[in-house]
Amino acid sequence: xxxxxxxxxxxxxxxxxxxxxxxxxxxxxxxxxxxxxxxxxxxxxxxxxxxxxxxxxxxxxxxxxxxxxxxxxxxxxxxx
Amino acid sequence: xxxxxxxxxxxxxxxxxxxxxxxxxxxxxxxxxxxxxxxxxxxxxxxxxxxxxxxxxxxxxxxxxxxxxxxxxxxxxxxxxxxxxxxxxxxxxxxxxxxxxxxxxxxxxxxxxxxxxxxxxxxxxxxxxxxxxxxxxxxxxxxxxxxxxxxxxxxxxxxxxxxxxxxxxxxxxxxxxxxxxxxxxxxxxxxxxxxxxxxxxxxxxxxxxxxxxxxxxxxxxxxxxxxxxxxxxxxxxxxxxxxxxxxxxxxxxxxxxxxxxxxxxxxxxxxxxxxxxxxxxxxxxxxxxxxxxxxxxxxxxxxxxxxxxxxxxxxxxxxxxxxxxxxxxxxxxxxxxxxxxxxxxxxxxxxxxxxxxx
Numbered sequence: 001x002x003x004x005x006x007x008x009x010x011x012x013x014x015x016x017x018x019x020x021x022x023x024x025x026x027x028x029x030x031x032x033x034x035x036x037x038x039x040x041x042x043x044x045x046x047x048x049x050x051x052x053x054x055x056x057x058x059x060x061x062x063x064x065x066x067x068x069x070x071x072x073x074x075x076x077x078x079x080x
Numbered sequence: 081x082x083x084x085x086x087x088x089x090x091x092x093x094x095x096x097x098x099x100x101x102x103x104x105x106x107x108x109x110x111x112x113x114x115x116x117x118x119x120x121x122x123x124x125x126x127x128x129x130x131x132x133x134x135x136x137x138x139x140x141x142x143x144x145x146x147x148x149x150x151x152x153x154x155x156x157x158x159x160x161x162x163x164x165x166x167x168x169x170x171x172x173x174x175x176x177x178x179x180x181x182x183x184x185x186x187x188x189x190x191x192x193x194x195x196x197x198x199x200x201x202x203x204x205x206x207x208x209x210x211x212x213x214x215x216x217x218x219x220x221x222x223x224x225x226x227x228x229x230x231x232x233x234x235x236x237x238x239x240x241x242x243x244x245x246x247x248x249x250x251x252x253x254x255x256x257x258x259x260x261x262x263x264x265x266x267x268x269x270x271x272x273x274x275x276x277x278x279x280x281x282x283x284x285x286x287x288x289x290x291x292x293x294x295x296x297x298x299x300x301x302x303x304x305x306x307x308x309x310x311x312x313x314x315x316x317x318x319x320x321x322x323x324x325x326x327x328x329x330x331x332x333x334x335x336x337x338x339x340x341x342x343x344x345x346x347x348x349x350x351x352x353x354x355x356x357x358x359x360x361x362x363x364x365x366x367x368x369x370x371x372x373x374x375x376x377x378x379x380x381x382x383x384x385x386x387x388x389x390x391x392x393x394x395x396x397x398x399x400x401x402x403x404x405x406x407x408x409x410x411x412x413x414x415x416x417x418x419x420x421x422x423x424x425x426x427x428x429x430x431x432x433x434x435x436x437x438x
Contacts, residue, residue: 036240036303037123043307044347053312059304 003079007069014038014045024066042068050077083324083406085264086211089222091409092153092253093416096376097145097227098130098366099247100423105129111237120243125342129246129367130421131231138169138227139177140426141249141372143184146225147426149251150185152416157186161219163193164209166202166226166371168400169233170195171427173285181225184428199279200338200399201269202226202371203250204407207395208267210254224252228370233281235298244341246367250375262390266325266408268317275309275402278302306399310344313404314396315352321394321406329354332408333391334383338398339363339373371397379417387413 002010004024012019015033028034034042039059046052046068052075062068072078105121105128106114121127132141142165150157163185165178178193187193192213198205203226210222227249234241279301283291291297322329335354337345342363349356360381362373369376374395385391390410398404 037119039304040123040307040343043304044311044343047311048347048350053308054304056302056305 001077001079002072004069007072007078008065010045010049011065011068014041022065024064024069026065028063046072050075052077083266083268083320085266085324086208087215088257088262088265088410089211089214089254090257091411091415092155092255093149093418094250094252094375094378095145095149095152095416095418095420096372096379097141097148097249097420097422098369098376099132099136099141100421101131101133103129103131105243110242112239112243116239117243120239123341123343124244125361125363126244126246126367127364129231130248131367132229132247134232135425135430136229136247136422137171137425137427137430138167138229138247138249139171139180140422140430141229141247142225142227142251143181144420144422144426145249146181146185146223146251148418148420149253149416152418153253155221155253158188160185160187160191160221160223162191162210162213162222163187164196164206164222164224165193166196166198166206166224167228168197168199168370169227169229171429178225180427180429184426198371198401198403199228200340200371201397201401201403201405203374204267204395204397204405205269207252207254207265207407207409208269208405211265214254214256220256222254224254226250226252226372226375228372230299230370231367233297233299235295238298240301240303241299244368246369248366248369248372248376250372252375262410265410266321267406268321268324269405270313270317270403272309272313272402275305278305278309278402279400307344309402310340310398311347311351314348314398317396317398317404317406318352318354318394321408325408327392327408331392332394333358334381334393335359336374336377336381336393336395338371338396339366339368339377340399341368370399378411379419385411385413389413
């Protein structure tokens, strides 16, 4: 289980972004590497680190970083 | 289906075949920016691909492989009892591609031939069918052919598939095992039809014979769904097969994966706890050739073969259908492994119809 800050740093690493530039409100369209290949990387990392398999619906609805955090929270992988 | 086993057949030989034409994903011009191409190459691991031109079909690749194989294992055409052609790239909607092969190999009329319409999972299914047939009276020699030309049904503007696919064919000669004391072959064969549309060519079949959308003539892949399917099903298939056979992971000499995508294969290896050294890769040179990438990896994956004693191979096919299957088989030191390339059609009916572009 990760804290919110740890999760943000971890997501920054996945998308090869400066951690300072990643916040819950950061939009997908502002992260160039959050493309179709980035989605696969995210899926693999979520599976590897948290045992989370994203559903098609969850993937379609992800428009900002907070959407990922919400999925992690809903699956009990984000510390309060 | 729970894992099942058969009397072991004897693999007399396997020959793979690819088109001579090589497409270099980075050096050769494509519809994508160079930076974008390099990123895909880094992730998927496909540097070059052997691709068929508009004159080469899966039948040509399989026929060339079969001719080489029959010569090397010294099988006379009239000694072959059955041909199983596994393909989703047939020459025609009818007749079966196996009938064209039957004619061009000069096989006898008493030889049973049929096609099996499976893709990425097709090789384990083909071996299972063949080993089952070899347990029937009257069947002593079966030829399993598996060929696909996925590069020909890829939309060259679709990044999800355009840089991945190569084309390949194969021929595998199986004979009744004479040593009944050797260990059985194990198979685990499964299907999830709810994912039927995750990898699909919508047009050209009888549901939509003449599609108005040209893109419906090409393959469409739902990458995330295929990824989820793979990481959910393949590790379980490995565990189930090994458990049923009473094997530990160390007792398998090589895990021969359908060469789907290096990123996915590495993730599967990590998730399943398999050593990468036992997972040969041919994807970098040949691209993802669908199901035939399994026999292609057996022949071209630089397997170290002991002079005495067999290799145990766990073959893992998974994809379109959704369908997945494994085969735990023995490869004896005497089994011939070979590879050929062709630069044009070899099936004698080629040229009797106008080849379609692409």
